Amino acid sequence: IQVPQGExxxxxxxxxxxxxxxxxxxxxxxxxxxxxxxxxGSAPSASELEDTVRSPPFRQxxxxxxxxxxxxxxxxxxxxxxxxxxxxxDAQGVDAFLKAVVALVEKExxxxxxxxxxxxx
Amino acid sequence: xxxxxxxxxxxxxxxxxxxxxxxxxxxxEVEEVWDLESYQATAGTExxxxxxxxxxxxxxxxxxxxxxxxxxxxxFFANQVxxxxxxxxxxxxxxxxxxxxxxLGNELTEFKAFTSEFDPELKGLAITNSDTMRNAHNSFARAxxxxxxxxxxxxDKEDNFHFVAYIPKHGTIYELDGLQQGPIIAGQxxxxxxxxxxxxxxxxxxxxxxxxxxxxxxxNLMAVIGSKHEQLQATIQSLEQQMAHLDLADxxxxxxxxxxxxxxxxxxxxxxxxxxxxxxxxxxxHNYLPFALELLKxxxxxxxxxxxxxxxxxxxKAKIAAxxxxxxx
Numbered sequence: 001i002q003v004p005q006g007e008x009x010x011x012x013x014x015x016x017x018x019x020x021x022x023x024x025x026x027x028x029x030x031x032x033x034x035x036x037x038x039x040x041g042s043a044p045s046a047s048e049l050e051d052t053v054r055s056p057p058f059r060q061x062x063x064x065x066x067x068x069x070x071x072x073x074x075x076x077x078x079x080x081x082x083x084x085x086x087x088x089x090d091a092q093g094v095d096a097f098l099k100a101v102v103a104l105v106e107k108e109x110x111x112x113x114x115x116x117x118x119x120x121x
Numbered sequence: 122x123x124x125x126x127x128x129x130x131x132x133x134x135x136x137x138x139x140x141x142x143x144x145x146x147x148x149x150e151v152e153e154v155w156d157l158e159s160y161q162a163t164a165g166t167e168x169x170x171x172x173x174x175x176x177x178x179x180x181x182x183x184x185x186x187x188x189x190x191x192x193x194x195x196x197f198f199a200n201q202v203x204x205x206x207x208x209x210x211x212x213x214x215x216x217x218x219x220x221x222x223x224x225l226g227n228e229l230t231e232f233k234a235f236t237s238e239f240d241p242e243l244k245g246l247a248i249t250n251s252d253t254m255r256n257a258h259n260s261f262a263r264a265x266x267x268x269x270x271x272x273x274x275x276x277d278k279e280d281n282f283h284f285v286a287y288i289p290k291h292g293t294i295y296e297l298d299g300l301q302q303g304p305i306i307a308g309q310x311x312x313x314x315x316x317x318x319x320x321x322x323x324x325x326x327x328x329x330x331x332x333x334x335x336x337x338x339x340x341n342l343m344a345v346i347g348s349k350h351e352q353l354q355a356t357i358q359s360l361e362q363q364m365a366h367l368d369l370a371d372x373x374x375x376x377x378x379x380x381x382x383x384x385x386x387x388x389x390x391x392x393x394x395x396x397x398x399x400x401x402x403x404x405x406x407h408n409y410l411p412f413a414l415e416l417l418k419x420x421x422x423x424x425x426x427x428x429x430x431x432x433x434x435x436x437x438k439a440k441i442a443a444x445x446x447x448x449x450x
Contacts, residue, residue, distance in 0.1 A: 008441060014433035015426075021416055023425050030419040037415050039407035041400050052404075052412065056131075061409035081414055098430055101414065105421040 009093040012066040018053050025049050069093050127205040127255060128262040131405065132174050132284070134343060135398030136261050137212055141345075143257035145226025146216060148351055154342040157326055161319040166347040168319055169223065170215030170288040172208075173326065175333065175340035177283035177300075187303035188295075190241050196290055197233070199244035201299025206249050209258045211284035213248060214297040215345045218288040228253050245299060261405055287325070289318035294325065350395065353388045357381055 024030045025046055035044040042048045052058055069077060070093040078085045078100050087103035088096035130136055137151035154160050154171070161168065190198050197217035201207050216225060217233050225233065236247045248254060285298040287307060294308040307325035310318040326342065333340065360381040367374040420426035 008437050015429045020429040024419040037412035039404045057405050058409045101417045102421050
């Protein structure tokens with residue numbers, strides 16, 4: 001039996017574990033950014049965020065997303081989520097998606113730094 | 122079996138209760154049953170049928186002979202045509218065999234009349250071709266923009282879950298399994314005492330569960346019952362009417378007041394349950410992609426995304442290596 005060669009694609013569910021996102025949930029600014037994306041009728045609280053990350057519907061949504069990313073819908077999804085398909089290099093699947101997220105955050109940070117410098121000048 | 126644009130829905134009392142309402146049926150709800158033996162005594166409302174979910178294993182089917190479907194024309198029995206539709210089909214098997222006192226609503230009443238002369242296979246096809254039923258069923262699918270185009274393959278495909286319904290009809294308890302040729306007789310009961318059917322169903326369900334003994338098979342039992350909320354409201358109304366005719370000093374009045382107060386407390390419990398179902402259903406239908414994206418972005422901002430990715434990759438490699446080491450050994 002042959003062990004598959006090359007890098008396996010990242011497991012999206014393993015990236016977004018409750019332990020991995022804990023630093024985000026502990027941050028006030030990050031929590032504020034997440035509240036609007038909670039399901040309708042959810043209280044804007046840290047415990048609600050944690051419950052959502054653990055909830056079966058969210059875990060299933062991650063699986064569906066990962067499956068779609070690996071099966072020909074990468075660029076459609078990137079576009080629909082406001083991510084730049086040219087920022088993924090030669091990565092594929094979930095890997096490419098995560099690269100695009102990192103690139104977007106870098107770009108946003110640059111924008112913010114410029115704003116800051118304009119404020120102080 | 123193909124899925125014919127029926128999405129897989131969760132087997133949950135909140136989902137099934139809302140599903141029943143969406144088809145147009147009034148005054149019914151679905152609840153999970155933990156202890157069938159004591160259930161009849163505690164349900165406090167009429168029990169129309171049970172839905173039994175278990176892992177499907179064709180080897181466990183042996184020895185049980187179905188009744189030819191045309192020998193029991195008054196029993197609605199449909200074959201299962203589409204796998205994902207089987208939960209909805211089991212619920213329909215209960216609803217379409219319910220006594221006339223149950224308000225099925227226009228849609229289902231027409232459906233029952235329309236399919237009454239069909240054989241089980243045509244009945245199954247009629248269910249899966251019904252827009253109303255498919256739309257009600259599919260409304261529990263998540264709001265992911267691409268979920269229907271590209272369903273995730275079931276990760277544990279070997280776990281093939283299956284639903285069967287149990288219903289009472291004219292003194293006989295039937296098991297309705299859409300994969301069989303006809304209904305299977307699961308017991309008898311005294312028609313003079315219709316609700317006693319639940320007691321007579323216990324041995325059949327226990328025998329079914331005993332087949333799973335020693336295996337780690339999950340199964341789950343749900344009851345289709347009269348709405349507890351409506352039952353309690355009717356009780357409260359009747360108690361209040363009785364009290365209105367009594368003198369304030371009448372000791373009976375005090376007793377009725379206590380009963381009323383108990384019913385009010387139960388009503389609060391039922392209202393809280395309805396609210397919990399509503400919220401859970403909102404969660405089921407939510408589009409989680411914006412939340413997932415924001416979560417990843419916030420992780421990147423705090424510098425914890427890259428380490429998380431690296432760790433996920435390492436874990437996966439280790440898992441794959443372990444998997445192949447096991448296969449080689």
